[in-house]
Amino acid sequence: MAGKAMNILIVGVGGQGTLLTSRILAQVAVDLGYDVKVSEIHGMAQRGGSVVSQVRYGEKIYSPIISKGDADIILAFEKLEAARWLDYLKPEGAIIINDDRVDPLPVMSGKLKYPEDIDQRIAQMVDKTMVVDASSIAIECGNVRAANVVMVGILAAAMGFPQEEVEKAIQAMVPPKALDINLKAFKKGHNLYSNIA
């Protein structure tokens, strides 16, 4: 709301790496000299529930949380979560969705239906919608768990973050044995966006 803050909302299912993603992006913003605030979720919501991390950066940031209709970018690690948090997106904002489906309990048990065409419906409403199969790309890189870093690559390219700054942040945040896979995942994501744009 105040000034020219950039607001990034990272949404997914507990265990998909929203926390790590927000920490990487926040570190990049710090290294670029911005004031930064990040809001995270720990505790019970992490047990397979819907989770959100929020990253805000700019000249001066007050609130650590983003308001509805105020996110510049939503990074969604799962399609249903993209839909759940869509009302946080600015009218001119962009949403990047991993083409991944994780059924919540009411769907698994057959009580409710997973809205099949949900990503297409979002794309019809939001001009700047990008749906990518980040999980498959991550598997190519060596581990499906690196899907979040594929998404970081896409976002970094979209935001024009210097590639080496992001790689530096990944190096600082990711455990050494997983570093190669994550750097590969980042590059693939980065190239993917650059090739489309």
Place this chain on the structure above:
Amino acid sequence: MKRLMIGNDAIARGAYEAGVTVATAYPGTPSTEIVSTLAQYPGVYGEWAPNEKVAMEVGAGASIGGARTLVAMKHVGVNVAADPLYTFVYTGVNGGLVIVSADDPGMHSSQNEQDNRGYGRFAKLPVIEPSDSQEALDFTRLAYEISEEYDTPVMLRITTRLAHSQTLVEEGKPKQVELKEYKKDAPKYVMLPGFARGRHVEVEKRLEGLKEYSNNTEINRIEWGKRRLGVITSGVCYQYVREVMPDISVLKLGMVNPLPDKLIREFAEGVERVVIVEELEPVIEEQVKSWGIAVEGKEHFTLLGEYSPEYLAERLGGIAQAQGYGLDKEIPPRPPLMCPGCPHRGVFHTLKRMRLKVMGDIGCYTLGALSPLDGMDACVCMGASIGMAMGMEKAQGVDPSKIVAVIGDSTFVHSGITPLIDVVYNQGTSTVVILDNSTTAMTGHQDHPATGLTINKEPAPKLDLEALVKAVGVNNVRVVDPLQLDELRSALEEELQRREPSVIIARRPCALLVKPPLNKKMVIENDLCTGCKLCIRIGCTGIYFIEDEKLAAINPTTCVSCEVCAQVCTFDAIKIVEG
């Protein structure tokens, strides 16, 4: 150089810089990281205490012994620690003592949303409240100065949003603090009635001094802006107010008990209208109103949950927000649930199948109350399950064989032992199931006395739960594997028939701490599957139902081959494939 820190890590850093050498806590979201981080700093003794009362007592002893001391807990933990806390306010400190209360407006991970600023007035101790990580560090350092100058423990009150938000922090230089000399002083430290009367006089005198301090300290400050509206606020709400109303006048309170009466009066006289913005209880509002100052507050704002910038903008008319997108289609909710392979799942499935009345407790396993497991009847607070089972048995009298208490290992050590003694002493017949996953899982896998490791993962004497339970007088103690459902069920059936207390320890490490077996996987034989959905009712993300084909299916990316679904299936449709 500035770096990002969550509020909890900033408090740990502040305590380290203030020269703290003793830190103690029981884990509880959103407070857990404070002492686990602080314990890693050089020269700091850190520990997980069995519960918050013990933590507070260790803290009191360390302070009287001359050390700067930190005690941390979640808001409801302060209730457990309240007994020593109230009277430690009377004795006062030797080395400075700060108790951190991490409140949870919105109940992200808690059973209630009590406002612990209330403890300030009730227990008569100063309460300070930071609004970002830098203040969390600075205020923690300052709290030790206040504590020693005014001879009182100080409460640092934070909320989830501060504890778990990262903001930029400039670290300071650690202060060299000598251990204070301990002098025997019974009238100060022995709270017999005769001595305590004298100390109460000191408490009231000290509060007068603290009120003056509150009026003059720079952590309570007026930021003059436009004079049409003035807001009094504290904590993270200050950030929300500034976000949506950058131009107005604000009185930002860093010390919320005692309140700065003169400063508030000055502020109120300088603006046309005063609104108090505080989450949860009208703690500031009621006091200010009692001084005859006209202010607005809870007539505009809810007593429930967390506030947000958009909520304040809506209630106070700040910067208008953009209209977001809406999806008309119903989006299925995604509640948290037990992990695949969780050793608790089969227990709750079995309890429900046996139609037992289940008195539950606090931990991951409280999720056993949710559909489709529906395996819990009541859950109130840490350790309550056993006493509640006893109470229910005494109320209903005739058929205690339908009542069980279910409690985790860490929770049992926290406060399950004394109610078990009650069951033995007063001749109850409760069957208690200790869900022993050998960790404090919910808060992020902290150790405890029965894991055999310290806070820093060093070896420690391991509390023997079987021996302990026998020692308090329970004659029937057995250990079962909760993933073997038949074994579990027959143990329950046998123990429930007994007319004396029994304990079943369902022991199996937390699924997140063991690697799933690579040499086997679960498969469904479609021609045997009748689509009865019994396996779906265990609520596991490793198995789902294909509605169109009326068949269950395994999700190979989440399944860890715990075999619970296979044991539940009455048609043998779920097979284990080795290799």
